[in-house]
Amino acid sequence: MFILFESEAEPATRTWSYLSDIPPELVAEWKRRVALAQITESTLRVRLRLTGSELQYRRSKHSRMIEEMKKELSGPGSFLSRLHLYVLLDAEGYLLQMVGSNPVVNKLAGHRVPGVSMALESAGLNALSMCMQLKCTTVMMGHENTCRIFGNFTAICSPVLVKGELLGYSGLAIQNQDDIEMAVALLQKVTANIQERLAQDSASPLTREEIYAKLDEYGLTPREKEVAYRWMHHETTVQISCELYITEGTVRNMIKTVYRKTGVNEKGRFITKFLL
Structure with a gap:
């Protein structure tokens, strides 16, 4: 959990980019793409919004990242006093998940923002679309948004990278008059903690084949081994059912069978037995 610290003097080299730092010809190209996509100042393109089931699937797929985000933001040190x-x-x-001040969350929920694409061709210029182009921490002032x-709001966005793989992006929106330097440090620390925990998930020294060999000792079927492997690596029952084309009920029943065959009764012991 991140504990807010007092900001120090600004370092000689910033760890983020403003829109004003970007070469004018590149910004002009971004704006050309926004114009071609017919993005206006008052709309988000509906065609780039997830359906309810699509949003549920993507949230399920990234459940560990969402879980770690919520853990990071569960303490007072990770929240700002203002909106x-x-x-x-x-x-x-x-956009998969929002956490923050109720007035802001409620307003955006009313616009059906969860599930909307914040990419350049969907929402125009914003901190996330700039971050997607640059793959580094970006800051965009309120008036610069399409x-x-x-x-x-002033928005900050950072990529979430685990062992070189881009998993997603974390963002923080603050009021225009708030301290940008402190907010950037806060978001970067939250993001770093999420990355560290996700990296630990994939730190098992055992290969899939070695884990399957251990599961073979308990008489698991090929499908039970596949479900067991995904379950111990924190995939949800919804995600497993979608990826293996079986019902969620079947997945739950298989997990119960796996527990019975391996002599455990809960997930923590199951992971400890086969991964640690």
């Missing part, structure tokens, strides 16, 4: 909003997006730029709904 603010944390967001988590997948690698394609779809969509008017974001005009009252």
